[in-house]
Amino acid sequence: MWRFLIPMALFAILVWFFNQGLGLDPRKIPSPLIGKPAPEFSLPVLGEKDRMVAMSDFRGQVVLVNVWGSWCVACREEHQVLLGIAASGAVPIIGLDWKDQDADAENWLRSLGNPYTVTLVDEGRAAINFGVYGAPESFLIDKQGIIIHKHTGPITWEAWQQEILPMVVKAKEAT
Amino acid sequence: MKRFIALFLLLAYLPATGWAIDQQLAFEDPAWQSRYEELNAGLRCLVCQNQTIADSNASLAVDLRGQVKEMMIAGKTDKEILDYMVARYGNFVRFQPPVNNETIFLWAAPAVMVLGGLLIALSIVRRRSNLPVGDEDETPVGGDA
Structure with a gap:
């Protein structure tokens, strides 16, 4: 009897592990930066290259930092959602235009609409400090400048309503 | 026959020599270059499946190699460079996961x-x-x- 039960049990355990593995997304990598201060940066503003904006300029407000690029296909999909978030006025969105051509980025914002309170140009350094490995990625940053959430991939309207917005509301209430 | 064997051995060894992926050497000093390559070989290219940044020309891998080079020039130790990457990308960035409670x-x-x-x-x-x-x-x- 045992002779059959033990292999069957082992097989069942193996199947359970494989089944769990099917549900995992290999591209979802937990960010070690959650709960840590957002990396400091000082970057030029898109279209106004002499004006520099630093992370510390946003101290005291909740902001959503969105890493994008006009070369990024998934960003196009996300753009409508960002426009909706901007229209709701729930949280200012800071665009980090990553590894992009300024002209392409300006074109993109002109033709698709601009959800960003300010768009900063990053050649790659700031993105490395944020641990970015692909666009789009978004970071929710609280009033103390702490990263409280990271969203990998395009933000969907559901993700905004169900995950991010509640965190924005909570972070705004906190002093 | 001997020649054939010699040729075979040479070809068999070829993949192991690992052609540097950069167009040019990052450092002129061979000791620095090999340290650079070793560091790269220990860092995962996060956008590729199971490749190191030494194997990939994905733009993120190029950026990370640049970061490694810059930190080496700035006189950082290997550990400081690794810690810098882990602090941003997590332990996943290490090609060899460290032994800890999770692993x-x-x-x-x-x-x-x-x-x-x-x-x-x-x-x-x-x-x-x-x-x-x-x-x-x-x-x-x-x-x-």
């Missing part, structure tokens, strides 16, 4: 499996050696045990 099962699994297999093999051998000698004759041909 101990991963590291111990091969040893546990080999030991387990040995124990099972041992118990089967023991049991068989205790069988009376004439027992084998009763087993039908082709049957196991």
Whole structure:
């Protein structure tokens, strides 16, 4: 009897592990930066290259930092959602235009609409400090400048309503 | 024949020499270059499946190699460079996961499996050696045990 039960049990355990593995997304990598201060940066503003904006300029407000690029296909999909978030006025969105051509980025914002309170140009350094490995990625940053959430991939309207917005509301209430 | 063998050995060794992926050497000093390559080989290209940044020309890998080079020039130690990457990308960025509470099962699994297999093999051998000698004759041909 045992002779059959033990292999069957082992097989069942193996199947359970494989089944769990099917549900995992290999591209979802937990960010070690959650709960840590957002990396400091000082970057030029898109279209106004002499004006520099630093992370510390946003101290005291909740902001959503969105890493994008006009070369990024998934960003196009996300753009409508960002426009909706901007229209709701729930949280200012800071665009980090990553590894992009300024002209392409300006074109993109002109033709698709601009959800960003300010768009900063990053050649790659700031993105490395944020641990970015692909666009789009978004970071929710609280009033103390702490990263409280990271969203990998395009933000969907559901993700905004169900995950991010509640965190924005909570972070705004906190002093 | 000897020539053929020599050629074969040379070709077989070729992939192991690992052509540097950068167009030019990052450092002129061979010691620095090899340190640079070693560091790159230990860092995962996060946008590729199972490649290091030494193997990939994905733009993120290029950026990370640039970061490694810059930090080396700035006089950072290997550990400082690794820690910098881990602080931003997590332990996933290390191609060889470190041994810690989260990964101990991963590291111990091969040893546990080999030991387990040995124990099972041992118990089967023991049991068989205790069988009376004439027992084998009763087993039908082709049957196991």
